[in-house]
Amino acid sequence: MSSALTSSHFLQEMAYPPYCIQPLKSWGMIAIGGGGGTAKTGVTNAVDLKWIYLNQSSDPTNNKCSIQNVNSFTQHDSVMRMVSLRKQHEYLILALNRQLKVVMLKASHREMDVGLATNGLPASPTHHQDSVPIIPVQRFVRRRHNSSTSSTTDPINMQHRASVVLHRNGQATVEAIGNENMSSASPTSRTPSFSLASATSTITNNIYTVPIHEQHYVNALVVCPATQSKLFVGASDGSLAIYEIIWPAVSSADRLIQLKLLASFKAHEKEIDDLAVDPFGTWLISVSRDYHVQIRQCSPTFDKHSELDLSQFGMTKISKPSNTSKPLYRIRHVRFGLVPSSSSSNAAFFLYTSLIPQAVVDKSASCIIQWTENKQREFIVRQRRMVSYDRISAIAVSNCGQYLSVGDSGGFVRIYETDRLKLLYEHRAHSIFVTDLAFVLREENYLYKTSVLSISADKNLYVHNMSAKTDTLRKNLDAQLERLIDQLADLEQLKDEMDENEYKEARQDTIDQLEEFNKSLEKMKSGDGGLSLLDDVQRIQNAIKSAISEAFQTPEVMRFFAKKEPVQLRNHLAE
Numbered sequence: 001m002s003s004a005l006t007s008s009h010f011l012q013e014m015a016y017p018p019y020c021i022q023p024l025k026s027w028g029m030i031a032i033g034g035g036g037g038t039a040k041t042g043v044t045n046a047v048d049l050k051w052i053y054l055n056q057s058s059d060p061t062n063n064k065c066s067i068q069n070v071n072s073f074t075q076h077d078s079v080m081r082m083v084s085l086r087k088q089h090e091y092l093i094l095a096l097n098r099q100l101k102v103v104m105l106k107a108s109h110r111e112m113d114v115g116l117a118t119n120g121l122p123a124s125p126t127h128h129q130d131s132v133p134i135i136p137v138q139r140f141v142r143r144r145h146n147s148s149t150s151s152t153t154d155p156i157n158m159q160h161r162a163s164v165v166l167h168r169n170g171q172a173t174v175e176a177i178g179n180e181n182m183s184s185a186s187p188t189s190r191t192p193s194f195s196l197a198s199a200t201s202t203i204t205n206n207i208y209t210v211p212i213h214e215q216h217y218v219n220a221l222v223v224c225p226a227t228q229s230k231l232f233v234g235a236s237d238g239s240l241a242i243y244e245i246i247w248p249a250v251s252s253a254d255r256l257i258q259l260k261l262l263a264s265f266k267a268h269e270k271e272i273d274d275l276a277v278d279p280f281g282t283w284l285i286s287v288s289r290d291y292h293v294q295i296r297q298c299s300p301t302f303d304k305h306s307e308l309d310l311s312q313f314g315m316t317k318i319s320k321p322s323n324t325s326k327p328l329y330r331i332r333h334v335r336f337g338l339v340p341s342s343s344s345s346n347a348a349f350f351l352y353t354s355l356i357p358q359a360v361v362d363k364s365a366s367c368i369i370q371w372t373e374n375k376q377r378e379f380i381v382r383q384r385r386m387v388s389y390d391r392i393s394a395i396a397v398s399n400c401g402q403y404l405s406v407g408d409s410g411g412f413v414r415i416y417e418t419d420r421l422k423l424l425y426e427h428r429a430h431s432i433f434v435t436d437l438a439f440v441l442r443e444e445n446y447l448y449k450t451s452v453l454s455i456s457a458d459k460n461l462y463v464h465n466m467s468a469k470t471d472t473l474r475k476n477l478d479a480q481l482e483r484l485i486d487q488l489a490d491l492e493q494l495k496d497e498m499d500e501n502e503y504k505e506a507r508q509d510t511i512d513q514l515e516e517f518n519k520s521l522e523k524m525k526s527g528d529g530g531l532s533l534l535d536d537v538q539r540i541q542n543a544i545k546s547a548i549s550e551a552f553q554t555p556e557v558m559r560f561f562a563k564k565e566p567v568q569l570r571n572h573l574a575e
Contacts, residue, residue, distance in 0.1 A: 008413075008427045009065040011052065011461045016043050018455040019080050021438045024049075026090040026105065027174070028444040029070060032455060033079030033094060034435075045075040047082070047094065049105070049174055052440065052463060054447050065463050073103070073176045081221040085228050088250055091257055092176075093231065095218040100208040100233065100243075101178075102256050108175040178206040178256050206256050211264045213237050220274050224298055226281035231259060234272030234286060240265060242302060263302060268292060276334040279349050285334045287353070293331050295379065308371070308379055313355060328364075329355045332392060338401030343419040347372045350418065351379055352404055354392040366392045368406060370421060385421040388412060396437035398450055405452045405464075407434025413454045413464055425466055430456035484514050 018034035029049050036043025049070040081095035094101040210218055212235040220234035223245070231243040241264040248255030268288035276285045277298060283305070284296045293308035314328035333354040339347050351371040357364045370383040390410035397404050397418070404416045411430030416423055433456060440451040440463075448465040455461055487510050495503055 006425045006427070006467070007465045008429050009463050009465070010429075011065065011067045011463055012050075014048070014455075014459045014461060016046060016078075017435070017457050017459055018461070019078065019435050020082050021436045021453055021455050022082055022084050022092070023438050023441050023444075023453075024084055024090055024105070025086050025441065027051075027107070028441070029174070030438065030453065031082065031084065031092060032461070033075075033082050034455075035075065035078035037078040038076075038097075045078045046072050047075065047079055047092065047103075047176070048072045052453065054440065054445060054451060054463070054465065065465070067461070071173050071175070073179045075101075075179075081218065083221050083223045083231070085223060085245070085257070087228070087247055093221065093223075093259075095221050095233075097217045098210055098212060098214075100210060100218070100231075100259065102206045102208070102259065103179050104177040104256050105174050106177055108173050208243075208259045210235065210241055211261070212239050212241070220272050220286075222275040222277050222284075224277050224281045225279055230262075230281075230298065232275050232277065232284055234267075234275050236271040238266055238268035238270055238272060238288060238290065240267040240272065240286060240302075262300065267294060267296075273332055274334045276336050276351075278336045278351075279338055285336075285351065287331050287334050289330065291327050291330060291358075293334070293353070306378060308353070312381070316358075326358065328358060328362075329367075330358050331369075332356050333395045335395055335397045337397035337404070337418060338399075340400060340402040340418060342402070345372065345382070345419075349373075350382065350401070352395060352397060352418075354395055354406075355384075356391050363389060365389050366408065368392070368395070368404065368416070368421065370418070383421050385416070385423075387414065391433075393433040394435060394437045394454075396439055396452070398439040398442070400442055403439065403450045403452075405437045405439065405454075407437050407454055407456075409433040411456060411458070413437070413452065413462070415450065415452060415464065415466060425464060427464060429454055429462040429464070430460060431458045433457055480517060484510060484517065487513075 014032065014034065016035045018032050020033045022031045022033075023029075024031055029051055031047055031049055033047045035045025037045065049072070051068040051070060053066045053068070075094070075096060077096040077099075079094050079096060083093050085091045085093070090105040092103045092105065094103065210233055212218075216235050216237040216239075218233055219236045220232075222232050224230040224232075228247075229245050231245055233241040233243070235241070242262045243259040244262050246258040246260055248257065267286055268290045270288050270290040272286055272288050274287045277283070281298050284298050284302070285308075286294045286296065288294075291310065293310065295305045295307060296302050297305060308331065310327040310329065310331070315325040316328060318325045331353045333352075335352045336349050337352060338349055339345050351373075353369045353371065355367040355369050357366070365386045366388060368385050368387055369381055370385075371379040372382040374380050387406055388408050388410065390408040390412065392406055393409050394407035395405065402418055403424075404418050404421070406414045406416070407430075408414075409432075410428065411432055411434060412426060412428045413430075413434060414423060415425035434454055435457055436455050438453045440453065445451050448467055450466050452464045453461065454464065488507070491498075491503065491507055491510065498506070
């Protein structure tokens with residue numbers, strides 16, 4: 001599915017296979033983690049911080065979207081999962097094999113060296129010493145370039161956002177306090193990575209060992225979004241570990257959060273694939289390959305409440321000698337999303353899960369399931385939508401709850417509207433399976449209806465944009481009306497040069513077109529669900545009716561026609 005309303009842009013090839021992507025609230029950046037693991041393959045393990053530029057331009061030679069590297073932090077193992085938290089600072093919790101690692105991100109600077117100032121920032125006149133601490137201000141115009149190779153400032157792309165730096169003779173960067181590998185690893189990019197300033201308050205005791213059996217690893221990670229007070233960790237041996245997140249005092253500068261183990265127990269017989277916590281911190285959902293999807297309370301003692309019923313999607317034939325049957329499908333991914341304001345549902349949130357065939361050789365279609373909680377506090381299926389015959393490999397829900405994105409093993413990225421699970425966008429961006437997806441935060445995306453970032457085992461990073469359909473339709477309607485008004489104006493100007501019958505015939509033809517246009521608008525208004533721009537449609541209809549009834553009858557209308565001022569004409573006729 002491709003149209004003028006959608007677009008896909010290649011942003012960058014990573015130096016390592018990326019596995020997870022996380023939008024950050026502090027500076028509108030994203031964090032990408034991955035790597036080659038502990039095997040000596042020469043492939044690095046790292047977390048990269050980047051800015052994504054969502055530019056729009058009518059110039060086809062101008063790259064509409066680009067990327068800028070901010071910093072890169074090497075790790076001792078591949079980063080398979082990560083979550084972000086924010087109060088007074090932005091934190092990342094990384095899942096490194098059998099360990100958790102806490103990193104605090106802090107705005108910083110580096111001294112400008114000759115030949116390295118490729119992304120210079122305007123000097124701040126308020127600082128008189130090069131060694132004073134960085135104090136981010138609340139609002140600051142950060143000059144952002146149209147391309148990561150640009151060395152000039154494009155005033156069109158200047159944006160207001162929380163500042164990263166105010167420092168004389170310095171460059172903006174973000175350092176990772178608590179990262180034991182403080183040397184920068186430069187990813188494959190169009191711009192060099194920044195060097196890190198040495199951290200003066202680094203806490204080295206920031207690596208927490210997850211209590212799981214040897215040879216097993218961390219496989220799922222989720223934070224309670226309502227309170228940011230608990231971290232849930234799922235492992236490949238089926239165990240579930242729950243940590244209390246202890247935040248430092250506001251007065252304690254450069255302090256890392258601490259993790260205190262609250263509970264650890266065997267929740268499933270096999271690997272935990274995914275975890276999710278609802279927006280209000282009531283339910284924890286754990287998905288495993290043991291054919292069970294458990295629903296637990298998020299508060300101590302974290303008791304099991306119920307399970308999702310997989311038998312409703314079909315069961316295998318009873319096998320001997322066990323005399324048992326198994327579900328035909330299993331759930332691989334689980335996410336919660338707020339119910340959008342446009343939805344007819346009275347629920348506060350929906351639960352989204354993938355549904356894939358149990359057997360690898362099974363070529364049945366993979367689906368997306370939307371669940372809702374009923375009055376008995378049970379999750380029941382609200383909608384089911386087939387996605388593809390390639391297995392679903394990643395899902396994400398926008399923070400507004402209006403959109404759902406799905407990636408599959410064939411490299412396709414799809415975007416759905418959540419109320420009806422209607423497919424809005426589909427594009428094969430990657431050559432192999434999609435490893436993770438993330439929506440650009442709404443407050444950072446002022447150009448598009450929604451934007452999704454996708455990463456894959458092919459090492460590529462893409463952005464997928466959806467323009468606002470109603471905005472495009474409104475522009476098309478105005479353009480059509482303007483064309484017909486211009487046509488009438490041209491007729492008036494050429495009236496003296498035309499034969500009377502020819503003039504009447506041409507004018508009647510234009511009026512007929514206006515009437516047909518009006519009928520089309522009536523059909524649009526009476527369509528299923530209506531339109532969000534009905535006021536604009538009605539305004540245009542009023543202008544059409546007035547133009548037909550008053551065609552060339554009043555001097556004011558004739559003056560607007562002659563001057564080709566369709567906006568003023570529409571406003572006048574609509575009054």
